[in-house]
Amino acid sequence: MNDITEIRWHGRGGQGAVTSAELLALTAIKEGNIAQAFPSFGPERRGAPVIAFNRISAGKPIRSRAAIAEPDIVVVLDPGLLGIIDVTRGLRDGGVLIVNSSKGLATVNSEIGGPWKLAVVDATAIARDILKRPIVNTAMLGALIKATGVVNLESLTQPLEERFGKLSEINVQACSKAYKEAVVMEYSPGVKKAEKVYPIEKSLSWKELNLGFVVTEMGNARSYRTGYWKSERPVRDNAKCIKCGMCALFCPEDCIHQDAEGYFEADEFYCKGCGICARECWTGAITMVEA
Amino acid sequence: METLSIYAPRLVTKRQSLTPGHRACSGCGEALALKFVMKALGRDVIVVMSTGCMEIISSQLPYTAWEVPWIHTLFENAATVATGVESARKALARKGASLPKAKVVAIGGDGATFDIGLGALSGAFERGHDFLYVCLDNEAYMNTGIQRSSATPYGASTTTQPAGKASFGQSTWKKNMPAIAVAHDIAYVATASASYPFDLMNKVKKAIAVEGPSYLHIFAVCPTGWRIPTDMTIRVGRLAVETGVFPLYEVENGKYSLNYDPPQLRPVIDYLKPQGRFRHLTPEMVDKIQQRVNKEYARIKEKAAQ
Numbered sequence: 001m002n003d004i005t006e007i008r009w010h011g012r013g014g015q016g017a018v019t020s021a022e023l024l025a026l027t028a029i030k031e032g033n034i035a036q037a038f039p040s041f042g043p044e045r046r047g048a049p050v051i052a053f054n055r056i057s058a059g060k061p062i063r064s065r066a067a068i069a070e071p072d073i074v075v076v077l078d079p080g081l082l083g084i085i086d087v088t089r090g091l092r093d094g095g096v097l098i099v100n101s102s103k104g105l106a107t108v109n110s111e112i113g114g115p116w117k118l119a120v121v122d123a124t125a126i127a128r129d130i131l132k133r134p135i136v137n138t139a140m141l142g143a144l145i146k147a148t149g150v151v152n153l154e155s156l157t158q159p160l161e162e163r164f165g166k167l168s169e170i171n172v173q174a175c176s177k178a179y180k181e182a183v184v185m186e187y188s189p190g191v192k193k194a195e196k197v198y199p200i201e202k203s204l205s206w207k208e209l210n211l212g213f214v215v216t217e218m219g220n221a222r223s224y225r226t227g228y229w230k231s232e233r234p235v236r237d238n239a240k241c242i243k244c245g246m247c248a249l250f251c252p253e254d255c256i257h258q259d260a261e262g263y264f265e266a267d268e269f270y271c272k273g274c275g276i277c278a279r280e281c282w283t284g285a286i287t288m289v290e291a
Numbered sequence: 292m293e294t295l296s297i298y299a300p301r302l303v304t305k306r307q308s309l310t311p312g313h314r315a316c317s318g319c320g321e322a323l324a325l326k327f328v329m330k331a332l333g334r335d336v337i338v339v340m341s342t343g344c345m346e347i348i349s350s351q352l353p354y355t356a357w358e359v360p361w362i363h364t365l366f367e368n369a370a371t372v373a374t375g376v377e378s379a380r381k382a383l384a385r386k387g388a389s390l391p392k393a394k395v396v397a398i399g400g401d402g403a404t405f406d407i408g409l410g411a412l413s414g415a416f417e418r419g420h421d422f423l424y425v426c427l428d429n430e431a432y433m434n435t436g437i438q439r440s441s442a443t444p445y446g447a448s449t450t451t452q453p454a455g456k457a458s459f460g461q462s463t464w465k466k467n468m469p470a471i472a473v474a475h476d477i478a479y480v481a482t483a484s485a486s487y488p489f490d491l492m493n494k495v496k497k498a499i500a501v502e503g504p505s506y507l508h509i510f511a512v513c514p515t516g517w518r519i520p521t522d523m524t525i526r527v528g529r530l531a532v533e534t535g536v537f538p539l540y541e542v543e544n545g546k547y548s549l550n551y552d553p554p555q556l557r558p559v560i561d562y563l564k565p566q567g568r569f570r571h572l573t574p575e576m577v578d579k580i581q582q583r584v585n586k587e588y589a590r591i592k593e594k595a596a597q
Contacts, residue, residue, distance in 0.1 A: 013316075014515075046316040046515050213352055221312035221349070221356035229317060245300035249488060250525050252323040255311045258301070270311035274318030274514075275522030288522075 005150055006068045007054035010087045011077035012229065014046040016137030019163070020075075021052035023141060026159040027151045028056045040067055047229030047272055049085055056150055075144055076100060077123070077136050080291065082112055084228050086198045091116055094187050096148050100124060100136055105183045114193035119147035121182035130174045131167075134231060138171040142178030153179055226253065230273025232288040234266050240285035247277035247286060299489065304330050313356035315348040318521025320512030320528060321427045322348065324485035325398070328425055328509070331495035334359060335393050337376055341369035341408055343400035344434040345427060360393075367408045370415035373397035373422045394423065394499045401428040401442035405466050416475040416504045423498050423505045426468065429513040437516040441466040444536075445583070446576055447568045449516075454571040464583065472506035473542050479505035481541035485512070486528030490539060490550055497541070510537045518567025530562040535588040540595065547594040559584050 007024070011017030018039040025037035034057045041050040053068045070090040079101040081087060088097060095116045100123040101108050108120045123139035131138075138160065145153050156175060161168040210216065234247075241263055248256035248264050255270035256277060266277065278286040308329040315322035325345055338361045340346045346363050349356040364372040377395045384390060397415075399408055404426040412424060431449050432438040439449040443461045448454035452461050472480045479501040483491040491509065498505040512528045514521045531537040535556040540549045559581045563569040572580075 215353060215355040219310040219358040221354040222310045224312040224354055226312060244298060249300035249303060252315060252319045253311045254307055254326050272317035276318055276524055279522040280525050
């Protein structure tokens with residue numbers, strides 16, 4: 001590792017990637033280091049992929065304020081991101097990758113292994129168990145500390161208390177449980193990163209844009225997949241469905257359409273998993289399950 | 292089960308002028324309200340939109356979620372640009388151009404309407420241009436991160452007036468924007484909510500049928516800013532109407548009529564309780580809000596009875 005440790009967090013809006021980066025920086029500062037924490041996101045909303053960054057240095061001043069392209073450590077808060085974003089892009093040879101997944105170390109390694117140390121923890125299960133909600137950021141901090149030792153677990157308690165107040169106790173619990181449960185696969189040099197194509201939206205160069213930023217292709221947002229954002233998806237019980245269409249009426253994405261049999265089906269390509277259809281269903285035919 | 296009301300949702304047009312693939316938060320009540328507005332408007336419209344959530348989420352270069360002519364202006368001048376579009380079409384028609392039929396609709400959030408664009412809006416109303424102005428009111432500047440606006444209700448915690456030891460959140464009452472529109476003596480003013488879609492769509496149709504300016508004020512629940520679960524959007528919107536916090540009424544040529552008047556209003560606590568932004572309120576403050584709601588509701592009821 002260099003004098004300055006660079007960390008990149010991948011999460012979704014609302015999962016707490018930005019908060020964890022802040023907490024980590026505060027902890028590092030408390031231990032006498034110099035640290036930075038900052039997020040990067042577009043104008044997208046809750047559920048959309050977001051990135052946060054940390055730089056931690058033992059004494060060397062941190063001059064750069066730029067986004068981190070070649071991190072030493074990558075933390076992935078949402079297992080769903082692995083298939084859609086190249087989370088390990090630029091991750092240094094011999095770096096550390098920490099992933100939240102229920103699939104176990106071997107499976108995750110086969111999916112996203114490479115020339116780096118890999119740590120896997122089922123932070124969603126820990127968060128659901130202890131915090132009673134799938135906000136995984138504090139659990140992931142525990143796994144990060146175990147895999148990298150950038151800060152000490154004990155030093156994290158005070159920043160957690162200052163941040164969460166009454167809720168700090170369960171967050172400390174989630175953090176220590178993840179510290180215990182995270183499984184780590186050591187770095188083995190020479191392993192190649194698997195070549196994969198990720199469905200990242202194409203970005204246009206300024207030369208390709210129309211004058212005045214006029215968009216001439218109407219409704220082309222249809223090709224933009226917002227379905228990746230969801231953590232829960234609606235499932236319909238046909239026995240209870242009376243085909244009234246209430247779900248389609250109240251869908252903010254307008255992505256529920258009647259199929260040939262008359263049932264109303266949500267289009268997974270756009271569904272963001274808000275759960276309004278399940279809540280507004282007159283007969284309780286729709287339930288939300290983990291995506 | 293074979294009643295019409297059950298199947299009424301299926302009568303709503305499937306045509307999308309605002310397409311899926313827009314990037315609103317999951318459970319967005321404002322995107323839902325906009326969906327209903329666009330379904331009621333049909334295709335013969337020119338939409339002018341001021342800066343705000345709905346502009347950002349629908350027009351991420353190089354994408355657009357619009358299938359009607361749409362222009363983004365600044366925060367303050369949606370009404371002015373709508374004025375210009377309408378006047379230009381009139382001028383072209385005078386010069387003999389044959390133009391397809393189209394209604395000009397300006398859409399803005401509460402920040403654009405209540406605060407930043409109020410002067411421009413007032414001017415456009417006063418000049419009597421033939422256009423509809425739709426305010427999608429989610430009660431704060433949600434796009435930039437939940438800063439208070441003059442639409443933020445009393446007691447709500449925002450990032451610029453957070454509740455804590457030194458403050459209880461918003462310290463002023465919500466501006467009565469529909470009353471300001473009524474004061475311009477325009478032909479049609481109405482309030483609507485996405486939780487009552489048929490009422491909303493009927494009002495949109497009424498509003499565009501009017502010659503001259505019309506104003507539609509739509510209550511748009513924001514799960515992110517109001518700190519509620521995303522699936523509660525419609526419920527909270529309904530509670531706002533059932534408690535009298537946001538009464539549904541219309542004003543046609545100065546004549547008020549109340550569209551939803553339950554025999555007994557629910558207590559406001561039912562509306563405040565599910566929302567994280569009101570979590571800190573003391574019983575005294577809830578009581579204060581209740582009295583204010585009673586007073587405002589009685590005022591509208593009295594006007595409707597005239």
